[in-house]
Amino acid sequence: MVQAVTPALRDWIVEQTVAGFAPEAVLAAMVDAGWETDLAAVALEDTLREHLRRRGPVGATPPAPVAQTANRQPMGAGALAGRLPEIARDGAQSLLDLGDRRVAVLASLSSPRVVVLGGLLSADECEALIEAARSRLARSLTVQTLTGGEELNPDRTSNGMFFNRGESDLIRRIESRIARLLNWPVENGEGMQVLNYPVGAEYKPHFDYFDPAEPGTPTILKRGGQRLGTLLIYLNEPERGGGTTFPDVGLEVAPQRGNAVFFSYDKPHPSTRTLHGGAPVLAGEKWVATKWLRERIFE
Incomplete structure (x- = not known):
């Protein structure tokens, strides 16, 4: 046919x-x-x-709170309104003035939308995040798609923790900077997650959106709708390995302290080509911070 x-x-x-x-x-x-x-x-x-x-x-x-059925969920606000977190650029502008910091655009793709950024955080901010997170680390969990809860997943072998949104001056400063960078409200973001990957740890390729076909997705979406974008910030540089891979487009981003990679997805579907993973750390350790952006206010 x-x-x-x-x-x-x-x-x-x-x-x-x-x-x-x-x-x-x-x-x-x-x-x-x-x-x-x-x-x-x-x-x-x-x-x-x-x-x-x-x-x-x-x-x-409005398109965001569309009617839900038992097995399917809305495609997301971006799929209808074209409204996604995005890095605003003026032509070939390579430096972004975020008020408290100038950030470099190092590379970008249009499909999928992926932008590599230089110097989003200072070295001092990276170290402060690591130290604030260190004592609160626990084995990382993933979303339990059958129930909407959380579970241990052998594909994800890092340790991690979540900061509450706005819980300290450091977190508020970084969240405000991210909001200016992505033109997305602070309140539409999940709390920042910090992850530590020792030697051998990895996160196998996955998607960050919530699968509409899974029975636990309606419970997850009640807190703020679909995820529409991901910002991953590198807090240190492992000796070897630990890059962020995008298998569908043959891209790997090397972890460099203070740099970041942003990608967005306008619908919860593999056609967005946002499959990505954290390659195994081969020597040293890797520290990263992750910020997920939602359709609506995340509660």
């Missing part, structure tokens, strides 16, 4: 959305009709973006 995105299909997608059907319901109908999931998702997203650009928001209600 040749699957072509025709004008008639685009008109149908817009009609369904204007009629009040949530995007996940429209996507499900396309898949049920025989469309490949990846192609259907791209067609749906492109059509709604173009419609929004021409005519403004569809329907009478």
Whole structure:
């Protein structure tokens, strides 16, 4: 079957959305009709973006809190409104003035959206984060997608902890800087996580969004909606190994103290090509801080 995105299909997608059907319901109908999931998702997203650009928001209600079904969840605010955390740049601007610090743009990809940043944190700030986190470390957990809770996962062999949002002057200063960098409200971010990877520790490739097909996802989304972006900050430099890999695009970012890598994902789907992992530490240890950005206020 040749699957072509025709004008008639685009008109149908817009009609369904204007009629009040949530995007996940429209996507499900396309898949049920025989469309490949990846192609259907791209067609749906492109059509709604173009419609929004021409005519403004569809329907009478905001797109973020769309109706939920038992097995499917909203594609995310970004999929409808085009609103994602993003690094604003003026043309070929290579230095970003964040008020309290100038940060370099070292490299970027457009698809997937990945930006490598230089000097987001100072050496003193990196060391202060490490020392504040050290006594609070415990074996890292991952989200338990069946229940919405947490669990030990053999794919993730680091130790970690979470700071409460705004819990100290240091955390508030860094969170404010991140908010300016990504044009995203502080309150729409999870608390900053700090991780320590000893020799041999790694985090195998994974996605950061919450899988809509998992039964625990509705519980997770109640706290602030989907994750839309990830900022990973390197707090030290391991002697060997420990890079951040993006297998789908053949990219590996080397850990350099104070540098960071940001990536965003406009829908909870592998077509975003944001599969990523932490390569094993081969010598020394690795310290990183992670900030996840949500659709809405994270509570």
